[in-house]
Amino acid sequence: xxxxxxxxxxxxxxxxxxxxxxxxxxxxxxxxxxxxxxxxxxxxxxxxxxxxxxxxxxxxxxxxxxxxxxxxxxxxxxxxxxxxxxxxxxxxxxxxxxxxxxxxxxxxxxxxxxxxxxxxxxxxxxxxxxxxxxxxxxxxxxxxxxxxxxxxxxxxxxxxxxxxxxxxxxxxxxxxxxxxxxxxxxxxxxxxxxxxxxxxxxxxxxxxxxxxxxxxxxxxxxxxxxxxxxxxxxxxxxxxxxxxxxxxxxxxxxxxxxxxxxxxxxxxxxxx
Numbered sequence: 599x600x601x602x603x604x605x606x607x608x609x610x611x612x613x614x615x616x617x618x619x620x621x622x623x624x625x626x627x628x629x630x631x632x633x634x635x636x637x638x639x640x641x642x643x644x645x646x647x648x649x650x651x652x653x654x655x656x657x658x659x660x661x662x663x664x665x666x667x668x669x670x671x672x673x674x675x676x677x678x679x680x681x682x683x684x685x686x687x688x689x690x691x692x693x694x695x696x697x698x699x700x701x702x703x704x705x706x707x708x709x710x711x712x713x714x715x716x717x718x719x720x721x722x723x724x725x726x727x728x729x730x731x732x733x734x735x736x737x738x739x740x741x742x743x744x745x746x747x748x749x750x751x752x753x754x755x756x757x758x759x760x761x762x763x764x765x766x767x768x769x770x771x772x773x774x775x776x777x778x779x780x781x782x783x784x785x786x787x788x789x790x791x792x793x794x795x796x797x798x799x800x801x802x803x804x805x806x807x808x809x810x811x812x813x814x815x816x817x818x819x820x821x822x823x824x825x826x827x828x829x830x831x832x833x834x835x836x837x838x839x840x841x842x843x844x845x846x847x848x849x850x851x852x853x854x855x856x857x858x859x860x861x862x863x864x865x866x867x868x869x870x
Contacts, residue, residue, distance in 0.1 A: 630849050632788050634659060635779055635805060636838060637797035638670035638677070640763070641815050644834040646680045652835035655842045656686055662846055667691065667782055669775050669805050671762050673732040674699055674706065689786070694760060694767050694801055695778030696734025709781060710734040710773045720749045736768040762801040763819075775805035794850065796841055797822065811850055813841050827853060
């Protein structure tokens, strides 16, 4: 059921106040959306950094009883370097789903295999540069996708190429932001349908598709904005703060009852 759920108890007024303020043991039961999953670059961050106002909004959201998850293509050491406040997140999905990190425990889970040695050898021989290698992800920049594809085909590897605007990532089959987020949500015991996701680029499609509500910041790519439930008026962190304010104000009741996103898109495909 969507909408506020008032508990049938003698202290209904207290339960109502707890729902609206995010305080007390009733709050979690009253919320439809229990977590925010946000992309980093181009969404939460501008030019690689998150401003103080956006960090403050994330803190307010956590104080309401909700979880905040970061879902990024960045490698973890790089992310920690540009975002020293990474401890503000309950979980971090890094390397586009290849790594799951729990800041409170300083615990890292590797969710896929490392790039094959023969692949990296061919990358060097073909002069692909610059590039980086994470625990799972291989990353470079356009226009090197053509050389990368030829190498993958030549070696007969089942890896996939994923784009993030100018960035080009190579990951094992089945690894995506959606798979990494799903692993984090399973551990937190939060259904994906009770998550609000927000992003800006091609590689965000996967995790937004599994969220109960998908949002795009106004600077997001047109193809992503068209498939989202809402598009913020603000860009980057301003847009995320706008989304958080709507969550805190009415738990996104203004969007009405949501159907599973897969059902919405399959219905649209059949209509075409």
